[in-house]
Structure formats: structure tokens, C-alpha cells
Amino acid sequence: MASKSININLKIWRQKDAKSKGQIETYKLDNVSTASSFLEMLDQLNEQLINERKEPVAFDHDCREGICGMCSLYINGRAHGPASKVTTCQLHMRSFKDGDTIYVEPWRSKAFPVVKDLIVDRSAFDRIQQAGGFVSVNTSGRTIDANATPVPKHDADRAFEAAACIGCGACVASCKNGSAMLFVGAKVSQYALLPQGKVEATERVLNMVRQMDDEGFGNCTNTGACEVECPKGISLENIARMNREYLFASVK
Amino acid sequence: MAKSALLKSSLAKKYWMALTGLFLCLFLIGHLLGNLQLLSTGKDAALNFNKYALFMTTNPAVKLLSYLTYFSILFHAVDGIVLTVQNKKARPVGYVKNSASSNTIWASRNMAVLGTLILVFIVTHMTNFWAVMHFDKKMPLQTVTIESEVMPGMPPQTQEMYVTVEGSYIPVAAVEQGMISIQNRTEVYRTDNNLKIAHLYKDLYKITVEFFKDAKWGLIATILYVFSMLVLAFHLYHGFGSAFQSLGLNNPKYNLLIKNFGKAFAIIVPLLFAVIPVYIHFFLK
Amino acid sequence: MKLDSKIPEGHISEKWTKYKDHLKLVAPNNRPKIDVIVVGTGLAGASAAASLGEMGYNVKAFCFQDSPRRAHSIAAQGGINAAKNYQNDGDSIYRLFYDTIKGGDYRAREANVHRLAEVSGNIIDQCVAQGVPFARDYGGLLDNRSFGGVQVQRTFYAAGQTGQQLLLGAYSALSRQIGLGRVQMYNRHEMLDIVKVDGKARGIIARNLLTGELERHSAHAVIIASGGYGNVYFLSTNAMGSNVTAAWKIHKKGAYFANPCYVQIHPTCIPVHGTNQSKLTLMSESLRNSGRIWVPKKIEDAEAIRAGKLKPTQIAEEDRDYYLERRYPAFGNLVPRDVASRAAKERCDAGYGIEANDTNEGVYLDFSSEIINKGKQTAYAQGNHNPSEEEVIKLGKQWIEEKYGNLFQMYQQITDENPYETPMKIYPAVHYTMGGVWVDYNLQSTIPGCFVAGEANFSDHGANRLGASALMQGLADGYFVLPYTVSDYLANDIRTGKISTELPEFAEAENNVKSQIDKFLNNNGSKSVDHFHKRLGHIMWNKVGMARNEQGLKEAIREIDELRKEFHENVYVPGAANELNTELEKALRVADFMELGQLMAMDALQRNESAGGHFREEYQDSEGETLRDDVNFNFVGAWEYGGSDINAETLHKEVLNYEYIKIAARNYK
Incomplete structure (x- = not known):
């Protein structure tokens, strides 16, 4: 498609560091190509700011192809912006019109404190994973042959779909309760669906949920916002599976 | 570990919300079936309704269920408040611009408000009917006019006659004549030997009809009742399916x-509830 | 210093086994007394850190991202090779070994590559045991697919997200060790120098990217697994943060840098759209299993397409030039990456490019034939022997979606075109760097105690890497090689005791880093870091890119040298040192890219032959195929740092001896 140039107004959350109070600042940015990604537009803004000897906007990003999960941003009131099943780095400016005003804010959650501008600390997710998001198998090269345990294709596919989570935190950001259950549910599901993960399923779900609660995430009220905003389309089924796993685990 | 998991964890709160919520849905069905008798136009409509009311207030099994219902309502409400407070804490700084309607339905975001309104309704409703039924000394009793x-x-x-639970009739005039006395609201005693000879029905039917037909407040009561059922409908619209999800009952x-089914339930049950006062107020002769 | 590759004696198939049996060990009770630093948490780094943690060493792991799970291994799409022969199509360890050597254009070390092939099967076993959800067939067994440059199906995959799944597997193993307290994880930390004590690697200086604080970390061994240096080109398929800094800092402290000119240009990427573009997106090579690559046969058709007057679907079958099928009938669209990339460049240079960007660079990757074929097959399998055309197309699209759904979605997201209806537009882009820090058989660099793994080393891919081999190498290094060879090295350190960070060597290294940072922040220039990075990328792509020649390389060396001076004089870095400062991070990385870029050009200039990803226009045959010089250039070119003037680097040669594979011209026809 032919690309064109648009002029936009940006309202961006600026915050010097974790301790400072932040506020929304307004910027005008002209000649943005609609073929640019949202982050390329921010690059352009930063180039402009640097040329004006102003501090550029800090934002998280890395792979810019929608898989590392590092980019975030709450754009016009939605996690990863208006397009569906897309991370911010793959959101393109063709989703916006000439003259649009675009709000850009960081993820908001007690468990994801703002570090600077649009950057938040998502290490809570790492700690949940450390609490049980693994199979306790050491490296040896002497495990059984990969094909010794057949896994029904259906289960393997469901496990993969759950494992496709990129840990970006959009679920937490878009949930009105700041709940992390889609993230945790996906991880619990991936292992619960595979024979290799079943062995320690009980301990895993109990530990991961305990850690999740300790981190200060809110509670799921099944609004379904997470599933809609998840750039990888992780299904609510995974939360249900976690609920089930946890229920069985806690009465065991 | 496992024990505290079932009481204190975030997921446990979901389970309890779901279980109490689903139980209350069952209660709604039971309550509705009883109430629907108010639509009956037969000669014995009032009597049948009052018989049912008596059954509901005296049967031991029903009693047990009713205590469970009170508990569920309280637990559902308290748990809901705790959850709401916790969830508010999980996002101390909100968004300047938030477009929640693009990813959620309105009801799902407003369960706490809807629930609070329902709680207010329940308290009012119980004051109007349940408390009268249970405690009002001036509670009218079921009578029939016999030619x-x-x-x-x-x-x-x-002749105005009391209908007794035992199946006989006692003239209302007999009280005035001093032949019998009514003690403890429904017990009939012979005056001469102070023997209990029968039990009477409280006339809940009358209370209900008068409540909604009241010249001054009847219309307002009807409107508020219908509004409350609308609130209930929204609450159920999200709540019913949500309970299944919380319990992990999710299978493609x-x-x-x-x-x-949840959607149908959320529409049909409150609708039928709402039909009753509307019928009484506008159509019942 | 003479390069000693430490290749063990014995027959190739026994070298590793015998060698392992005689390596020194560290007893379990001694391991907690020993510290190991791992820089980078991609496949190689995460697997090494997890494995060493499991063994009982004190491991400190570092990554610049906000979580170890974000390392760029995660972006690998297509798959991972392993010589399992589950498909019974004649695969074996030897064949994987052979294919990899041949694919690398006979510029890799035999012993290392054979070891890689030997452990490849273990990788799959290990990953499955960890709960990596590989694709499976209906019998519940693992599925495989083909990749470029081979004639067997040995690639294991998880849709188009194999790297993600493998990295999350390694990350889960790493997380387990972090949870157990055996690995200490330092997120948002960037290594800015290595510290040598008595000639051995004994620690690093790292900057806490959140606070800007410079931290000293000591260890008995340092493992660098910081990935490749493709971002020297500014535009590449690498992540924005991917950088050469860790590898380059050890180079400056004595580690030789090998074969920097070997860069893989991946044939199937989305073409450049404009000047503000920040990165290029890869479309997995696996798509070449199903897609056919073509450009119009008539130059006027290409012009009409670029002008928007013709659509690709309007070009008749006989007017399409399936140039890979035409030139390489045996491998067709599945020729190795370097071959496919050059072929695309050849067509576009000749004026047949179809993309309407500045350079007209783009070719078609067309799925319409596959949609028809698979649609028919599926209909047949469903018992419908007379499907209508619509049914065929519908079933075919479903088949494609199941196989490549996420890639198609990504393509549409970026280009706003629907690849189910119109062919994808693709063009080569910088993807992977075969060159890297020189290491011996133990993966140890020329700095004792400094090991290098994964893409950061030069070890296994020669002059060109085959698809689905990077993941294999990263995990092989981390899971199955380093735990043995690092232990062997550490066996001498059980009495050393903790290394003090108060040693003068630490203070000196920290001061050097600090002065570099201060210099940038006080520079008060006028141009942004990106401005210089883009200019560097421009020189690199045009003169040290897919095709190189003597004159261009000489120009590049001079231009980069000048650009570097200008960069240091005129770059503007806002902000302060003691805060999160993304511009400062970029400046420090680009400073190293400038130096490396120059060395790449020098390496390309000295290599008077064409091999794999290194194509010198002077060395090609009449059909445009590469001309290798196995007499004069059968060596690994390892550069020794010679001070701030990059021209002063010294070239050392490790001659490659092929004992088990007969060197031949690479032929995919």
C-alpha cells in the first residue's frame, strides 16, 4: 500500500525516575510516514527532541518484530494500541489519521512500578517464573529419547498456544484489576498439558499463584480484557485451567 | 500450604465468589417459582401462596437452605468488597486515557456497583416482606369469605373465616366474641380451656398485593423493583458465565x-421477577 | 602468539567422547567456592548459566534487557536441526556434520562441527524433557521439516516460533536456578569491560542501566554469550539492543576476533520501506518450503509493477522467472541462504526488482502453487476426489495458515498486504554473523578463563550458516560443551579463593569505562548517535554488504575511520551518567560498532576469495557463482587488537585441515 505522511499530536507520560512525580507532556510531530511502526515514530520524535537539546522519551523495546515482549505502551487507552493481536512495535502509523492526538502512557500496575517515562519494571513476572515455571530436569543429555513419550497433537498444540506468551504484561496493563492471571495461567497450562510437566504440577501451581499474590497483582474478575488485548491471543481457557489445577492442588 | 491456599489466596476468593454466586442463582430459581404463584388468578390463589409461604418458613430442610442463602449473600458481598478493595490497590495510579469499552462489556467492569445495588435491594426487600412475615405483630392472617x-x-x-393449617375454618367473629384467642401471631387457643386448637396462615399474599397496589407508594415500589431486576440482570449477565470460568469449568x-445459558438465565429470571409487581400494580383487580 | 585450536587426537567420531573422559573435574564440594560470570542470556548464555548453576558453581548472569527471557534468540523462527533421523530419510550425525561443513563453504573447523552434530540429538531430548512444545504429528511424535541447503527433514520446530520456545525452555531452566539461589541474575546490566588479573579473565565491569552505577563483579571464569554483531549495519534483523560491546571489549583486552567479514545476509526479509526504518523483519526460511521465488521475465513488467500499474497476480505464469528453480534445479528454492540472497541481488541489480523503494530491491515469494497443491492433497485426504477450485483454495489456505499462520499475520501487519492473496515481497537483509571471537576447541578465547559461546564466537558455521543451525549451536555450547570445558579450566582454581574486586585491575578498568562515559556526556556535539549509526550502516551495506570489491573495501576502511573520528568529536549524548540513559547506552555500543566495522572491511579485503557470505566480485565464475581459494585462504583469519588505530590490528591464521571431508566446490545445482 502506498504510504503517506501525517502530522500528529502526542501526549506522552514523562517521569524522570521512579521517585519523581510524572505528568503528561504534549508534543507535535510532523511528517510521520504511515508505513512507520509506532516505535519508529517515537524514534523520530526522539531525534527531534535531541536536536532541540531536550531529553528523549525513554521506552522499552528490543526485537521490534513482536516476539521479545519488551515493548509495552498504553496507547489511546489500550495496551499496545488500537490494532488487535499486535505488539506496539508492530503497530503501524497507518492505524492513525492526520491530526490525531495520541496518548502514550506506561503500563499501570502496583507490581510494575514506573522506572522512567514509559519504562516499567516487570521483574515480578520473572519471580513468578522462578517460583515454579519450569520442569525440574537437569542438563545431562541423558534424558530419555525425545520420542519415547508421545504427546497427543491436540495437547501439544494447546501447550504451544499457551507457551506463545511473550511476557509483555499487556494482560496486567489492560485488566481493570491489574491481574496477572493470563500470564500465570498460560505458564501453568503449558506444563499442565504436557506429560513432562505433570509430575510437579501440584507444587508448581501452588507456588506460582502464591508468588503472583505476593507481587501485588490484582484479582481476576473474568472481564476478558486480557484476552482481547493479548498480542499473542492467549486464551482465557488458560486461566480456567489454572483455576482447575489450583483447586485440585489445594485439596490434595 | 494447601489449607491457606483454599482460604487466603486470590484464587480461593474466586472460588468462593463463584460457589456462593451459583448457589444464589439456584435460590433465585426457587424464589421465582414461588413468586410466580402470585400471577395465579384462581379462587385459591392467595391461599395457595400463603400455604407456600408457610412451608418456606417452617420446613426444616428449607430453613437450612435459607441459612445457607443468608450466608451466601453475606459471604458473596463481603468477599466482593474485599476483592474490590484489593483490586483497586493493584493499580494505585490510573490511566489518563483508558478505553475499557473496547475490550470488555460494561457489566463485567461494574460488578461491584451492581452488587452493591442488589445488596441494597435485598435489604429493602427483606424489610418489606421477610421481616414483616417473621416479626410483624400485626401481620394479617389468611381468611376466606364463605357464603x-x-x-x-x-x-x-x-362470613369471614380463618383458614387453619389443619384444614378447618374458624369464624373471624369468634375472636371478637371471645370464644378463641390468637396467640404468638398464628396459634388459635380456646378461651375456656386455653387449649391450642389450630394454626393460621400469615397472609403474605395480602401484604404483597397491598404493597404494590398502595395508592401512594405502589407505583414507586413497582418501578424500583423493576429497576432492581434490571440491575440483577446485568449482574447475572456477567456473573453466571464468570462463575464457571472461576471454577475452571471451561471447555471449548x-x-x-x-x-x-447464562445469558438466557440473566434475562429470563429477572424478567419474570419483574413481571409480578407490574402485573399486581397495573392488572390485578 | 600462535593459535592453538587444541583439537583432540583420534578419529573424528571419537574425539569429543575421549576428550571429555580425560578432562579435569571439580568435585561437587569445591564448586560453591568458584564464581562464574555469564554475559548474555540467549540460548547459549541461559543454557550455560543454568547448567553451571545446576552443577553447583556460583553463577552471576547478566543481560541488558529487562528480563533474561527477551534475548534475541527468541526471534528465531524456523527451527532447530538435529540428526535424529526420525523421518528415516537417511540422516545421520555424519550427514549433519557434512551438510554443516559444506554449507559453511569449507571454512569451519571439522572437530567442532562434528561435536555439534553429535550432541544435536541430546538437545532435542533435553528440550522435550523441559517441556518445550515442539510440533507433533497425529501419532504424537515429533514433526520435522526441511530447511535450505539439505536434502533431509531434520528440522524440529514449534510453528514459526522455535527460537522463542527454545529460549523459554532455557529461561525456565535458568529461572529454576535463580529461584534456588544458585544463579544470581542481573537484569538491565551491560558489561562494559572485562577485568584481567595476571593475564586471566577475573571479572567484569558492568553498568546498571537503571541507576547508571558502575559495578565490579569478580569471578574465576567469564563466559561471553552476547550474540552477533549484525547491527553494525544499522538495519538488520537483529534486535535494537543487540550489540558487539562485550565481545569487542574482550577483543581489546587480548581476545582475537575471527572472520569478521563472514556475515549472513538472509534472503527472505521484508524489504525496506523508508528512511525512518529502524529494523528489518525476517520471514522464516521455512517459507521457502512452500513459496516459490520469482521476478518478472520482462523488464517492462517489473517497471509496471513498481509504478503500480500491474499487480503480480496479473503476470502470466510463462512471464515469471523462477530464477532459483532455473539456476539450481536440484535444490530449487531451498538453496542455502547466501546463494539465494545473491541471486535476488543479481536480479534486482539487473533491473527486475519489484519493490517501489529507493533501490527497487524486492522479489516475490509466491504461495499460490502451494495453496493449490496442498488444497488438492487435503481434499483428497478428506475423501473428496473432485474438489471444486474454491474448495481447493480454501483448504490450501487453511493448510498454509496452520503451518505459517503467525508469519503471514506478521507480514500483513507490517506491509498491509494479504499474502494469502498476493505474493509476499522479500529482499535479503543482514541476519547473522558467522564471524566472532576466536575460540579453541574448549570455546576458550585467547584470554585464559574467558570463554565465548553461541553467535558471539566464530566456531561452527564457517563462511555461511545453514538455517536452523544457530539454535542448535547456542544450546550445544551452553548445555553440552561449556559445562565440561569450563570445569576443566576451573579445576585449577579450587584453591584460588574469592577474587577481590578491590584489586587495582578492577579500579583501572572501572576508571577507563567511567572516562569514556564522561567523554560522551561532556562532548557537546551536534548530532545524535543514530545519525552516525545510520551513516555507518550505509557504508557497511553498500561496500561491505552482499557483494564486495577491493576498491569499495578500501574506501570503506577510510570512510569508517573518518566517520569514527567525526562521531567522537561531534556526537551529542543528552542526560547524565547516573540515570537510565538510553542515548548513552547507544553511544557506547556504536563506538564499538565503528571499530568493528572497519575491521570487517579489512578482513574482507584480505580475503581474496569468495566463500559463503563473503562474496568478492573479483572472485566469481562466469555464472556468478563463488570462487573459493582453498590453497591460499583455507584459514580462519583471527585479528589481534593493536591499539586505537584499527589499521594496526594483526592477522593470525589458523589453517583448517580437512581430514574427514573432501573439499569440493559447493554445488547446489
């Missing part, structure tokens, strides 16, 4: 069924 031919050819005489095979 009897005293003598052939003479115009028939009408049945999801659509649960979802559609």
Missing part, C-alpha cells in the same frame, strides 16, 4: 452452551 345458606330461600350469609465444547 352459606342459613335457610333455604333466604339470601345467603357471608461446552463454553458456548454455558455462555448462552
Whole structure:
């Protein structure tokens, strides 16, 4: 498609560091190509700011192809912006019109404190994973042959779909309760669906949920916002599976 | 570990919300079936309704269920408040611009408000009917007017009679005449030997009809009742399916069924509840 | 210093086994007394850190991202090779070994590559045991697919997200060790120098990217697994943060840098759209299993397409030039990456490019034939022997979606075109760097105690890497090689005791880093870091890119040298040192890219032959195929740092001896 140039107004959350109070600042940015990604537009803004000897906007990003999960941003009131099943780095400016005003804010959650501008600390997710998001198998090269345990294709596919989570935190950001259950549910599901993960399923779900609660995430009220905003389309089924796993685990 | 998991964890709160919520849905069905008798127009409509009311207040099994219901309502409400407070804390700084309607339905975001309104309704509703039924000393009793031919050819005489639980009739006039007395609201005693001879029905039917037909407040009561049922409908619209999800009962095979059943339930049950006062206020002669 | 590759004696198939049996060990009770630093948490780094943690060493792991799970291994799409022969199509360890050597254009070390092939099967076993959800067939067994440059199906995959799944597997193993307290994880930390004590690697200086604080970390061994240096080109398929800094800092402290000119240009990427573009997106090579690559046969058709007057679907079958099938009938669209990339460049240079960007660079990757074929097959399998055309197309699209759904979605997201209806537009882009820090058989660099793994080393891919081999190498290094060879090295350190960070060597290294940072922040220039990075990328792509020649390389060396001076004089870095400062991070990385870029050009200039990803226009045959010089250039070119003037680097040669594979011209026809 032919690309064109648009002029936009940006309202961006600026915050010097974790301790400072932040506020929304307004910027005008002209000649943005609609073929640019949202982050390329921010690059352009930063180039402009640097040329004006102003501090550029800090934002998280890395792979810019929608898989590392590092980019975030709450754009016009939605996690990863208006397009569906897309991370911010793959959101393109063709989703916006000439003259649009675009709000850009960081993820908001007690468990994801703002570090600077649009950057938040998502290490809570790492700690949940450390609490049980693994199979306790050491490296040896002497495990059984990969094909010794057949896994029904259906289960393997469901496990993969759950494992496709990129840990970006959009679920937490878009949930009105700041709940992390889609993230945790996906991880619990991936292992619960595979024979290799079943062995320690009980301990895993109990530990991961305990850690999740300790981190200060809110509670799921099944609004379904997470599933809609998840750039990888992780299904609510995974939360249900976690609920089930946890229920069985806690009465065991 | 496992024990505290079932009481204190975030997921446990979901389970309890779901279980109490689903139980209250069952209660709604039971309550509705009883109430629907108010639509009956037969000669014995009032009597049948009051018989049912008596059964509901005295049967031990029903009693047990009712205590469970009170508990569920309280637990559902308290748990809901705790959850809401916790969830508010999980996002101390909100968004300047938030477009929640693009990813959620309105009801799902407003369960706490809807629930609070329902709680207010329940308290009012119980004050109006349940408390009267249980504690009001002036609670009217079920009577029937019986026509009897005293003598052939003479115009028939009408007489107000109490209907007893035991199946007999006692003239209302007998109280005034001092032959019998009514003690403990429904017990009939012979005055001469102070023997309990029968039990009477409280006339809940009358209370209800008068409540909604009241010249001054009847219309307002009807409107508020209908509004409350609308609130309930929204609450159920999200709540019913949500409970299944919370309990982990999510299976692609049945999801659509649960979802559609939940939606139907959320519309039909409150609608039928709402029909009753509307009927009483506008159509009941 | 003479390069000693430490290749063990014995027959190739026994070298590793015998060698392992005689390596020194560290007893379990001694391991907690020993510290190991791992820089980078991609496949190689995470697997090494997890494995060493499991063994009982004190491991400190570092990554610049906000979580170890974000390392760029996660972006690998297509798959991972392993000589399992589950498909019974004649695969074996030897064949994987052979294919990899041949694919690398006979510029890799035999012993290392054979070891890689030997452990490849273990990788799959290990990953499955960890709960990596590989694709499976209906019998519940693992599925495989083909990749470029081979004639067997040995690639294991998880849709188009194999790297993600493998990295999350390694990350889960790492997380387990972090949870157990055996690995200490330092997120948002960037290594800015290595510290040598008595000639051995004994620690690093790292900057806490959140606070800007410079931290000293000591260890008995340092493992660098910081990935490749493709971002020297500014535009590449690498992540924005991917950088050469860790590898380059050890180079400056004595580690030789090998074969920097070997860069893989991946044939199937989305073409450049404009000047503000920040990165290029890869479309997995696995798509070449199903897609056919073509450009119009008539130059006027290409012009009409670029002008928007013709659509690709309007070009008749006989007017399409399936140039890979035409030139390489045996491998067709599945020729190795370097071959496919050059072929695309050849067509576009000749004026047949179809993309309407500045350079007209783009070719078609067309799925319409596959949609028809698979649609028919599926209909047949469903018992419908007379499907209508619509049914065929519908079933075919479903088949494609199941196989490549996420890639198609990504393509549409970026280009706003629907690849189910119109062919994808693709063009080569910088993807992977075969060159890297020189290491011996133990993966140890020329700095004792400094090991290098994964893409950061030069070890296994020669002059060109085959698809689905990077993941294999990263995990092989981390899971199955380093735990043995690092232990062997550490066996001498059980009495050393903790290394003090108060040693003068630490203070000196920290001061050097600090002065570099201060210099940038006080520079008060006028141009942004990106401005210089883009200019560097421009020189690199045009003169040290897919095709190189003597004159261009000489120009590049001079231009980069000048650009570097200008960069240091005129770059503007806002902000302060003691805060999160993304511009400062970029400046420090680009400073190293400038130096490396120059060395790449020098390496390309000295290599008077064409091999794999290194194509010198002077060395090609009449059909445009590469001309290798196995007499004069059968060596690994390892550069020794010679001070701030990059021209002063010294070239050392490790001659490659092929004992088990007969060197031949690479032929995919």
C-alpha cells in the first residue's frame, strides 16, 4: 500500500525516575510516514527532541518484530494500541489519521512500578517464573529419547498456544484489576498439558499463584480484557485451567 | 500450604465468589417459582401462596437452605468488597486515557456497583416482606369469605373465616366474641380451656398485593423493583458465565452452551421477577 | 602468539567422547567456592548459566534487557536441526556434520562441527524433557521439516516460533536456578569491560542501566554469550539492543576476533520501506518450503509493477522467472541462504526488482502453487476426489495458515498486504554473523578463563550458516560443551579463593569505562548517535554488504575511520551518567560498532576469495557463482587488537585441515 505522511499530536507520560512525580507532556510531530511502526515514530520524535537539546522519551523495546515482549505502551487507552493481536512495535502509523492526538502512557500496575517515562519494571513476572515455571530436569543429555513419550497433537498444540506468551504484561496493563492471571495461567497450562510437566504440577501451581499474590497483582474478575488485548491471543481457557489445577492442588 | 491456599489466596476468593454466586442463582430459581404463584388468578390463589409461604418458613430442610442463602449473600458481598478493595490497590495510579469499552462489556467492569445495588435491594426487600412475615405483630392472617345458606330461600350469609393449617375454618367473629384467642401471631387457643386448637396462615399474599397496589407508594415500589431486576440482570449477565470460568469449568465444547445459558438465565429470571409487581400494580383487580 | 585450536587426537567420531573422559573435574564440594560470570542470556548464555548453576558453581548472569527471557534468540523462527533421523530419510550425525561443513563453504573447523552434530540429538531430548512444545504429528511424535541447503527433514520446530520456545525452555531452566539461589541474575546490566588479573579473565565491569552505577563483579571464569554483531549495519534483523560491546571489549583486552567479514545476509526479509526504518523483519526460511521465488521475465513488467500499474497476480505464469528453480534445479528454492540472497541481488541489480523503494530491491515469494497443491492433497485426504477450485483454495489456505499462520499475520501487519492473496515481497537483509571471537576447541578465547559461546564466537558455521543451525549451536555450547570445558579450566582454581574486586585491575578498568562515559556526556556535539549509526550502516551495506570489491573495501576502511573520528568529536549524548540513559547506552555500543566495522572491511579485503557470505566480485565464475581459494585462504583469519588505530590490528591464521571431508566446490545445482 502506498504510504503517506501525517502530522500528529502526542501526549506522552514523562517521569524522570521512579521517585519523581510524572505528568503528561504534549508534543507535535510532523511528517510521520504511515508505513512507520509506532516505535519508529517515537524514534523520530526522539531525534527531534535531541536536536532541540531536550531529553528523549525513554521506552522499552528490543526485537521490534513482536516476539521479545519488551515493548509495552498504553496507547489511546489500550495496551499496545488500537490494532488487535499486535505488539506496539508492530503497530503501524497507518492505524492513525492526520491530526490525531495520541496518548502514550506506561503500563499501570502496583507490581510494575514506573522506572522512567514509559519504562516499567516487570521483574515480578520473572519471580513468578522462578517460583515454579519450569520442569525440574537437569542438563545431562541423558534424558530419555525425545520420542519415547508421545504427546497427543491436540495437547501439544494447546501447550504451544499457551507457551506463545511473550511476557509483555499487556494482560496486567489492560485488566481493570491489574491481574496477572493470563500470564500465570498460560505458564501453568503449558506444563499442565504436557506429560513432562505433570509430575510437579501440584507444587508448581501452588507456588506460582502464591508468588503472583505476593507481587501485588490484582484479582481476576473474568472481564476478558486480557484476552482481547493479548498480542499473542492467549486464551482465557488458560486461566480456567489454572483455576482447575489450583483447586485440585489445594485439596490434595 | 494447601489449607491457606483454599482460604487466603486470590484464587480461593474466586472460588468462593463463584460457589456462593451459583448457589444464589439456584435460590433465585426457587424464589421465582414461588413468586410466580402470585400471577395465579384462581379462587385459591392467595391461599395457595400463603400455604407456600408457610412451608418456606417452617420446613426444616428449607430453613437450612435459607441459612445457607443468608450466608451466601453475606459471604458473596463481603468477599466482593474485599476483592474490590484489593483490586483497586493493584493499580494505585490510573490511566489518563483508558478505553475499557473496547475490550470488555460494561457489566463485567461494574460488578461491584451492581452488587452493591442488589445488596441494597435485598435489604429493602427483606424489610418489606421477610421481616414483616417473621416479626410483624400485626401481620394479617389468611381468611376466606364463605357464603352459606342459613335457610333455604333466604339470601345467603357471608362470613369471614380463618383458614387453619389443619384444614378447618374458624369464624373471624369468634375472636371478637371471645370464644378463641390468637396467640404468638398464628396459634388459635380456646378461651375456656386455653387449649391450642389450630394454626393460621400469615397472609403474605395480602401484604404483597397491598404493597404494590398502595395508592401512594405502589407505583414507586413497582418501578424500583423493576429497576432492581434490571440491575440483577446485568449482574447475572456477567456473573453466571464468570462463575464457571472461576471454577475452571471451561471447555471449548461446552463454553458456548454455558455462555448462552447464562445469558438466557440473566434475562429470563429477572424478567419474570419483574413481571409480578407490574402485573399486581397495573392488572390485578 | 600462535593459535592453538587444541583439537583432540583420534578419529573424528571419537574425539569429543575421549576428550571429555580425560578432562579435569571439580568435585561437587569445591564448586560453591568458584564464581562464574555469564554475559548474555540467549540460548547459549541461559543454557550455560543454568547448567553451571545446576552443577553447583556460583553463577552471576547478566543481560541488558529487562528480563533474561527477551534475548534475541527468541526471534528465531524456523527451527532447530538435529540428526535424529526420525523421518528415516537417511540422516545421520555424519550427514549433519557434512551438510554443516559444506554449507559453511569449507571454512569451519571439522572437530567442532562434528561435536555439534553429535550432541544435536541430546538437545532435542533435553528440550522435550523441559517441556518445550515442539510440533507433533497425529501419532504424537515429533514433526520435522526441511530447511535450505539439505536434502533431509531434520528440522524440529514449534510453528514459526522455535527460537522463542527454545529460549523459554532455557529461561525456565535458568529461572529454576535463580529461584534456588544458585544463579544470581542481573537484569538491565551491560558489561562494559572485562577485568584481567595476571593475564586471566577475573571479572567484569558492568553498568546498571537503571541507576547508571558502575559495578565490579569478580569471578574465576567469564563466559561471553552476547550474540552477533549484525547491527553494525544499522538495519538488520537483529534486535535494537543487540550489540558487539562485550565481545569487542574482550577483543581489546587480548581476545582475537575471527572472520569478521563472514556475515549472513538472509534472503527472505521484508524489504525496506523508508528512511525512518529502524529494523528489518525476517520471514522464516521455512517459507521457502512452500513459496516459490520469482521476478518478472520482462523488464517492462517489473517497471509496471513498481509504478503500480500491474499487480503480480496479473503476470502470466510463462512471464515469471523462477530464477532459483532455473539456476539450481536440484535444490530449487531451498538453496542455502547466501546463494539465494545473491541471486535476488543479481536480479534486482539487473533491473527486475519489484519493490517501489529507493533501490527497487524486492522479489516475490509466491504461495499460490502451494495453496493449490496442498488444497488438492487435503481434499483428497478428506475423501473428496473432485474438489471444486474454491474448495481447493480454501483448504490450501487453511493448510498454509496452520503451518505459517503467525508469519503471514506478521507480514500483513507490517506491509498491509494479504499474502494469502498476493505474493509476499522479500529482499535479503543482514541476519547473522558467522564471524566472532576466536575460540579453541574448549570455546576458550585467547584470554585464559574467558570463554565465548553461541553467535558471539566464530566456531561452527564457517563462511555461511545453514538455517536452523544457530539454535542448535547456542544450546550445544551452553548445555553440552561449556559445562565440561569450563570445569576443566576451573579445576585449577579450587584453591584460588574469592577474587577481590578491590584489586587495582578492577579500579583501572572501572576508571577507563567511567572516562569514556564522561567523554560522551561532556562532548557537546551536534548530532545524535543514530545519525552516525545510520551513516555507518550505509557504508557497511553498500561496500561491505552482499557483494564486495577491493576498491569499495578500501574506501570503506577510510570512510569508517573518518566517520569514527567525526562521531567522537561531534556526537551529542543528552542526560547524565547516573540515570537510565538510553542515548548513552547507544553511544557506547556504536563506538564499538565503528571499530568493528572497519575491521570487517579489512578482513574482507584480505580475503581474496569468495566463500559463503563473503562474496568478492573479483572472485566469481562466469555464472556468478563463488570462487573459493582453498590453497591460499583455507584459514580462519583471527585479528589481534593493536591499539586505537584499527589499521594496526594483526592477522593470525589458523589453517583448517580437512581430514574427514573432501573439499569440493559447493554445488547446489
